[in-house]
Amino acid sequence: MPGLNPVIVITGATGAIGSATAALLARRQARLLLLSRPSDRLDALVARLDRDNRVSSVEVDLSSLASVRAAARQIARTVPHVDVLLNVAAMYTPEYEKSDDGFELMLATNHLGPFLLTNLLRDRLAGAGRVITVSAPSSTRVDFDQLLSKEQFRALRTFGATKAASLMFTFELARRAKRWDVRAYAFHPGLVRSDLMREAPRPIQYLTRLVSRPPDRAAEDLADLATSPAFASTTGWFFKGGRRIDPPKSTLDASSQGELWRRSAELVELGDVGF
Ligand SMILES: NC(=O)c1ccc[n+]([C@@H]2O[C@H](COP(=O)([O-])OP(=O)(O)OC[C@H]3O[C@@H](n4cnc5c(N)ncnc54)[C@H](OP(=O)(O)O)[C@@H]3O)[C@@H](O)[C@H]2O)c1
Numbered sequence: 394m395p396g397l398n399p400v401i402v403i404t405g406a407t408g409a410i411g412s413a414t415a416a417l418l419a420r421r422q423a424r425l426l427l428l429s430r431p432s433d434r435l436d437a438l439v440a441r442l443d444r445d446n447r448v449s450s451v452e453v454d455l456s457s458l459a460s461v462r463a464a465a466r467q468i469a470r471t472v473p474h475v476d477v478l479l480n481v482a483a484m485y486t487p488e489y490e491k492s493d494d495g496f497e498l499m500l501a502t503n504h505l506g507p508f509l510l511t512n513l514l515r516d517r518l519a520g521a522g523r524v525i526t527v528s529a530p531s532s533t534r535v536d537f538d539q540l541l542s543k544e545q546f547r548a549l550r551t552f553g554a555t556k557a558a559s560l561m562f563t564f565e566l567a568r569r570a571k572r573w574d575v576r577a578y579a580f581h582p583g584l585v586r587s588d589l590m591r592e593a594p595r596p597i598q599y600l601t602r603l604v605s606r607p608p609d610r611a612a613e614d615l616a617d618l619a620t621s622p623a624f625a626s627t628t629g630w631f632f633k634g635g636r637r638i639d640p641p642k643s644t645l646d647a648s649s650q651g652e653l654w655r656r657s658a659e660l661v662e663l664g665d666v667g668f
Contacts, residue, residue, distance in 0.1 A: 398422050398423060400424045400472050400476050401424070401425050401477040401479065402478045403425065403481060404482040405429065405481035405483065406429050406435070407434045408481065409585055409589075410615065411429075414611075414615045415427055415438065416441075416442060417616040419442040419448055422447070424472070427439060427450045428453045429453070429482070436450070438450075449471070455506030455510070456496075456498055457506075458493075458662075459493070461513070462513065465514055468517065474520070475518050476523065477523045478514055478523070478524045479527070479619060480525065480526040480527060481527045481615075482502065482507070484502050484503065487548045487594075489543050496541065497543075497551060499548075503552070503558075504555045504558040505661055508657045508661060509663065511667075512658075512666060513667070518573065520574050521576075522574075523624075524570070524575065525579075525618055526577070526579050526580070527579075527580050527615070528559035530633075530638070530640065531641065532553075532643045534557070535557050535561065535653060536554070537653075537656045548593075549594075557644055559579060563579040563629070564629050564644065565647075565651060568647075570668050576625070576628040577629060578624070578631070578632060581631065581632065584605040584606065586605040614635050
């Protein structure tokens with residue numbers, strides 16, 4: 394269970410939900426490692442939150458396997474234990490783009506990068522660590538052949554599939570990570586005002602702006618999930634706010650979860666490390 398100054402690693406720390414959560418956790422005396430691509434935003438965030446040398450940044454491009462490996466090494470050098478890994482980062486792009494490693498960019502950033510990072514931090518998380526992956530109740534089918542094909546690219550479907558993949562990853566992780574005494578949860582923040590879908594079709598932008606809320610509430614719920622002893626004995630749950638919710642049925646098939654894990658491990662060349 395996270396102690397007095399829990400060590401918390403946050404990806405997407407510069408985003409709407411990530412930065413609001415980081416601010417809350419900093420106020421609660423957590424030792425924070427904020428992960429994002431290098432930017433003035435990241436520097437300003439660290440400067441704003443770091444009152445007692447407890448907040449630092451780790452630069453990472455989650456779409457690049459080499460960058461994720463470098464970030465994991467830096468984290469391992471910096472802290473002996475990670476109490477909580479918050480996988481918050483994600484991106485949406487309307488056009489097909491390739492990552493440095495040749496994968497479609499949303500697949501690389503939203504699923505493969507966090508998958509690799511989580512696995513590389515296994516030994517730091519071992520012993521009561523928590524992995525919380527921010528996702529959404531997506532029932533889009535996850536078909537790797539489709540996701541890897543430029544010809545079959547459809548932006549919203551690909552984005553939805555990466556969110557469903559985050560759920561399936563969490564449920565498989567929950568089973569595998571028991572051996573290391575690590576828990577895994579998925580978290581749905583509800584609709585939150587952010588720039589995430591700034592390049593989505595206009596009706597979606599309009600609708601999300603209309604019904605979304607500031608990130609404060611989601612950040613509070615996420616910070617609670619990260620640090621509250623109340624969740625210490627649970628794993629493999631999907632939360633919306635502080636409440637457990639049912640994930641889409643399509644994400645619950647254990648053999649599909651296992652297959653997703655196997656394909657992901659192959660693509661990131663995980664080898665013998667990881668959960
Ligand atoms: N907003 C919503 O309504 C909503 C609803 C359901 C689920 N979610 C989920 O909540 C999470 C956070 O969303 P948000 O609304 O806070 O989005 P956001 O404000 O757009 O933040 C996205 C974050 O991801 C980071 N990121 C993007 N590409 C990256 C890359 N290649 N490498 C490293 N970091 C990268 C960005 O950092 P830099 O660009 O600074 O590197 C930024 O910090 C996402 O997983 C999203 O799917 C959001």
